[in-house]
Amino acid sequence: MIISRCKQLISNKLPPPSHNPKHTHFYWIDLIRFLAAFAVLASHFRGAFFVDYASLPVHQQTLPIFCFFSITRLGHEAVLIFFILSGFLVGGKSIERILNKKFRPLDYSIDRIVRIMLPLISSLLLFIPVCLWGDFPIYPKVWIGNLFSLQGIACAPVFETLWSLSYEVWFYILMCAVGYSILYKGTLKGYIGLITLIISLSVFTKLESYYLFIWFIGAFGYLLIPNKSRILKYGAMIFSLIFLIILQLSSGGSKMLISISPNFVHILEIIFCSVFCIFMVQSIQNIPSTRFSKKLNRIGTRLAAFSYTLYLTHIPVRDILVRLGAPKSQELTISSVGLYILWLSIALSIAYCIYWIFERNTSKVKIFIKSRITHKNINSNYNLQ
Template identity: 30%
Template sequence: MRSTRLEHLDFLRGAAALLVLAGHLRSYLFQNYAELGHANLLLGGFYLVTGLGHQAVMIFFALSGFLVGGRALSDNLNHRFSWARYLLRRLTRLWIVIIPALVLTLLFDSLGIRLTDGVGYDGRFCTIYSSGPCSTAGLEQSLTTFIGNLFFLQTIWVVPFGSNAPMWSLASEFWYYVVFPLALWLVCARIGLVTRVAGALALIAVLRLLPDWLLAYGLIWVAGAAAAWCHRRQFLAGFMRHLLVRGGALCLLVGAIVLAKLRLGELADLGLGLVVASVLPVLASLPNPGSKYGAVARASSEISYTLYLTHFPLLTFIILTGLAPHRMQMSPAVAAVYGALLLVCIGWAAALWWCFERNTDRVYAALSRNLPPKPLQTPSFGNPDSA
């Protein structure tokens, strides 16, 4: 059977997660670029690449729109959309990683606070570690904050739980899953007036709840969904097969990432996300290079979600209990430490993926047994459950 996986998108997703990890670790371990005094081209490139963590999140939004939003768009247009199955699938996919990630965050933070008497966890090293704990009131570990993060209200009503600052983007992800399929459903579904009005009121209520910046980034998700529709419809498929077009798309992607890094701000982020979304159909149309590339791409993509949600509390624990408040200049020995910590975080994520995330389909199948029969499948353009 021919695989429906889009290996270049798998690779992009895995690379984005690795960029987030690499950036957080570099920020913890090495001095800021401005403090170096002098740097050669290689070192400058290292700082540039490891400074793309925030831009990598924009890539995640575009990929999520392509894989999840594209399927929701297709199902709505073909009157095959099921809210019960859609929400169960999305919540299973999210919670099977979020729940253990929140518990592990609590454990690492509590142990770290105990071992350091709270030093570093109280925000006193915020000017040194820009990504680390910064609140002078200490970490927010209340039950209210735990539940708020569990139900995707971080950055809306509560702060990210404990030291796990990267959880901010999960709220955005979830509400994109809700808002845009709901809007599509109201337009496309064969439903009565009362149901349509109730759905419209629910949509308005959700939109009023969400901050403007979150909705603005949602345009990236929508663009990803539109790109998936274009890919499925083979829109400009012949044009995209030209080598010049493919090379130009890759150059455009790299250029947009660098430009977004140099011109920080929401408009730059939005521009990057829209460029990524426009390039995804080109990447999806590229031939797969071979089994080894596919294996690496798939493996990195499979653990990317777990890696994203579990690396930061572990790194914070290691740094604050062992190295703080010192940061170092690049040297072979420090580079070896950097590489070792990268491998520790990746290995930790792989182990947690084995315990939890790899069982997503099994858990969904068990929970969905009593749901109405599954609607007819639309032609696949990727694996929506890898997003």
């Protein structure tokens, strides 16, 4: 009854198929994804290669420099945007397929595992020489725990950015469990799905559960895409910027210009994610019409291809640069900003090279695994006959 009601509600909210934005290409979403990854890179590198704003000489604590530090302090908000994108592209599509009984748990599992593991393995391999060079201990249990996305649950992340990866994986596991428990209701698979769902929900008692809520904001953004509206798009953009500024002014790096309790910060982040999701689903319906916009959208697609690898590998690259003697600048000068841009360029280049070896072959690995499973099933059925 509940499932049919949800399906009816979604179908009533959506426009006819010929005008449904979900049946077209999502423009600009790749550019958003890359910019989010680049914001995380810029944030971590600025923190590593510049002192905090409060530690700058007094004569450099000016509004333009404050803006530079604020723009390069968007790493956490960029991760929130990643959660929205993941909920939109994975969660929303999965819920739609479950409601339409087109969800294939095996294909979904293969797609998610391969998508996660190839860049993850490449980043961990890159971090090994960092540990050896810096005399950092390598604890096998921790590394194995990170491979199984248990960081934040049973172990610490091997390096900073891996904290969010456990959230992504458990988002995926939870959604797969929902699919199993609904599609195979009353069967052994259905009960396994239900047990997995309970385990997944219990995991979020250890993790920050409000991130799961943010992920579902993205999912419902996909399911309930409103028709194009300039008022809605620009209104959501303005409110996104307002809440982004409030979050920045309340962060520790800005000397806590606004004092807000942690719980209220979570509420502000949820509001920011909600209005940003509205802005995003409005923006992706804008078809590039000018030569510049078409080229920009194509560039965004190319850059987004290695954004996940960039997100995972830039921390090992940063630590390698630090071990090589890259200085931490005490003030902003032409040379220090030039070095900062150089370090960013090196991280981008290395990430692209690693992407070319690992993440670029994601589709090939998925096809290979699925073909092997299909071939095995065919042989099993033949032997049974």
